[in-house]
Amino acid sequence: MIIELKNIYKNFGAVQALTDVSFSIGEAEIHGLLGENGAGKSTLMNILGGVLPPTSGTIVIDGTSYTHLTPHQAVELGISFIHQELNLVNDLKVFENLFINRELTKSKIFLNKKEMIRKSHEVFKRMNIDIDPTLFVRELDTLEKQLVEIARAILFESKLIIMDEPTTALTDKEINNLFTIMRELKKNGISCIYISHKMPELFVICDKYTVLRDGKFIDSGFFKDINENKATELLVGRKIIEDKDIHRNQLDTEIVFEVQDLSCPPYFNNINFNVKKGEVVAITGLFGDGRGELSEALFGARKVSSGKVLKNGKQLNLSSIKSVMKSGVGMIPRNRKERSIIKDMNILNNVSIAHFTSQHKKILIKNKEEIERFEKNQKVTNIKVGSPKDPITSLSGGNQQKVIFARWFELDSDVYLLDNPTQGIDVGAKFEIYKLINYLAEQGKSIIVFSSEFPEIYKVCHRCIIMYRGEINKIFKHDELNEVDMMFYSTGSNKKE
Ligand SMILES: Nc1ncnc2c1ncn2[C@@H]1O[C@H](COP(=O)(O)OP(=O)(O)OP(=O)(O)O)[C@@H](O)[C@H]1O
Ligand SMILES: [Mg+2]
Structure with missing residues (x-):
């Protein structure tokens, strides 16, 4: 699947969140989307995921142009979106969340619970994680919830998975797990858009990058051609001067x-x-x-x-x-x-x-x-x-x-x-x-x-x-x-x- 976002504008009242942004992603590509807080990353992805309509601009998917997508259309096209804010129903069980709006049925009338639970087990096994699909989501911790969201995207063989800061609540071990899964998906031709503020991660997992700043497109290219300093500079638009020596003397004050x-x-x-x-x-x-x-x-x-x-x-x-x-x-x-x-x-x-x-x-x-x-x-x-x-x-x-x-x-x-x-x-x-x-x-x-x-x-x-x-x-x-x-x-x- 080849996706192009062309000349996208988006404003919320007086706030101009995106100005003339173009972005494209091809097959089997892991693409890092970088930008400071408020740069417009989530907004751009909300437009691609059908959550928000752009104020103007075009979305082209495999040659077909759209002025906007509905969430349903995005899903049909094979776009899964793992949101920055978690998006599960606490009062449903894990497997019910995994199959929400896509429930499996028996003779088209009865829900096929057994099969949904079996498939849930299967996807968790593939991800190398241990979550009981019959628990209620409210019984999970944040980290497990995040993994359930990822499982949902994997389960439905999406062609593009958008991950908006997926690792903030994960430990190093789980992050590595996730990266293994992403590489596996890539081998099968699936692409990911990966939003993160963690530079080292971006360099490890992503092939290409796109940088946004203040709602504008700044640069796009391959991670192998830049280093962390260059990426930071693109991001903030200036060189960050670190306070080199913060002197941390032993304190002699009261407890x-x-x-x-x-x-x-x-x-x-x-x-x-x-x-x-x-x-x-x-x-x-x-x-x-x-x-x-x-x-x-x-x-x-x-x-x-x-x-x-x-x-x-x-x-x-x-x-x-x-x-x-x-x-x-x-x-x-x-x-x-x-x-x-x-x-x-x-x-x-x-x-x-x-x-x-x-x-x-x-x-x-x-x-x-x-x-x-x-x-x-x-x-x-x-x-x-x-x-x-x-x-x-x-x-x-x-x-x-x-x-x-x-x-x-x-x-x-x-x-x-x-x-x-x-x-x-x-x-x-x-x-x-x-x-x-x-x-x-x-x-x-x-x-x-x-x-x-x-x-x-x-x-x-x-x-x-x-x-x-x-x-x-x-x-x-x-x-x-x-x-x-x-x-x-x-x-x-x-x-x-
Ligand atoms: N629903 C909304 N209503 C009003 N303003 C919004 C809305 N959503 C986003 N904005 C504004 O649009 C701009 C871009 O926000 P966005 O959430 O896309 O940033 P971001 O790059 O994802 O930042 P972060 O890294 O902090 O998540 C910000 O100024 C934000 O305040
Ligand atoms: Mg965001």
């Missing part, structure tokens, strides 16, 4: 946050560490390290079996999120899509929600005050919005993440738990988030960053805790930290004989 013998079997055991005023402590590890559960427990979102957490010498009540928030601890959870964004609310209310939950004392909400607070934090976080009253879903992924940051700035928390804070965020915005973290540290805040990306950890932390199977395996000071040692302790190599 603000102290974790003592915290356990929550089977996830983590006997966790002891502290964070000083103005200090950034990174916590890292590999799949199964218990770090995700630890972050939840510290925020009062997961019950612990023993141990305690002190803030400024006072014990936190870990049995309630609200009480942890009130004690001045803010949390940016991983998986923004599922955990933080309240889709039915506008941008402004999404920012204010924490403030109203924990600090607001008056009965009435003063609109003017709310807007003033928002604008102050919008400046710090650099959120790009039309109007704060627009729906949160109208923001690009990266800008949504900044909204979550703004939420905690409103509370002026002293301790910040940041779980995977740059997930789905473009390179340019990542630097802004690092600057934000540095800014917070300079203000004397204490910060815990849960992350698995070495460059990110190196850039922000004073100390790095490496977890292995639910225990602290090693703590490095910033200057002792390097990627090889981080891997060594993350894989528990020191424990193997």
Whole structure:
């Protein structure tokens, strides 16, 4: 299948999301679509997937021209779209989701459940994953949901699969799994459009690239002809100058946050560490390290079996999120899509929600005050919005993440738990988030960053805790930290004989 998008324009009211963009993809091609947050990637793919009509322009598929596609047409043509925001029905079972709108029937009347379950097992086996098709989707974690979406595309032998940031919630092992599947599909003539902010991944899996910037086509070509620096430059339209040496001296300040013998079997055991005023402590590890559960427990979102957490010498009540928030601890959870964004609310209310939950004392909400607070934090976080009253879903992924940051700035928390804070965020915005973290540290805040990306950890932390199977395996000071040692302790190599 050969697809060409020609001279596509798209505007949402006054927002010009795409201006004269052309894009093409051939058979058996993995094509990376690159661009900063808000560049127009999802919008362009929504047009190809029939979710949105273009304002003008043409879609040409194997020689036939269309002014727009309906979702049904796109599916009929063999285009599958795995959306950036997950798109499953929680109250249906896994196999029902896989076959939604394409149910198998017996004598055209009865649903052929048995056959659907058998085929579901088959596709999971092919993907080398272990999910029970008869579970309800709501019982799955985000990662499994993502895999179900991918399975759905594979199941129906699509000719083109569009993947909008498919790996944000996946571990390295699962990403490799996915890449194996993609290569397999490619051998069968199937193409993929792959949207990601992770440069190394793009270079590993994609043949061709197309770069969008501010809704305009910038460049297209082969990955083998460029390097990461060149790609970054195309993306942001300027050279990024990194703060070379962030000096991370050993801090000699008071301890603000102290974790003592915290356990929550089977996830983590006997966790002891502290964070000083103005200090950034990174916590890292590999799949199964218990770090995700630890972050939840510290925020009062997961019950612990023993141990305690002190803030400024006072014990936190870990049995309630609200009480942890009130004690001045803010949390940016991983998986923004599922955990933080309240889709039915506008941008402004999404920012204010924490403030109203924990600090607001008056009965009435003063609109003017709310807007003033928002604008102050919008400046710090650099959120790009039309109007704060627009729906949160109208923001690009990266800008949504900044909204979550703004939420905690409103509370002026002293301790910040940041779980995977740059997930789905473009390179340019990542630097802004690092600057934000540095800014917070300079203000004397204490910060815990849960992350698995070495460059990110190196850039922000004073100390790095490496977890292995639910225990602290090693703590490095910033200057002792390097990627090889981080891997060594993350894989528990020191424990193997
Ligand atoms: N439904 C909508 N209503 C109003 N504006 C929208 C809508 N959808 C997208 N936009 C705007 O169009 C522009 C492009 O957004 P898009 O979601 O395509 O970006 P993106 O490249 O996918 O970014 P990200 O990497 O953050 O996901 C942004 O300015 C966004 O705010
Ligand atoms: Mg997007």
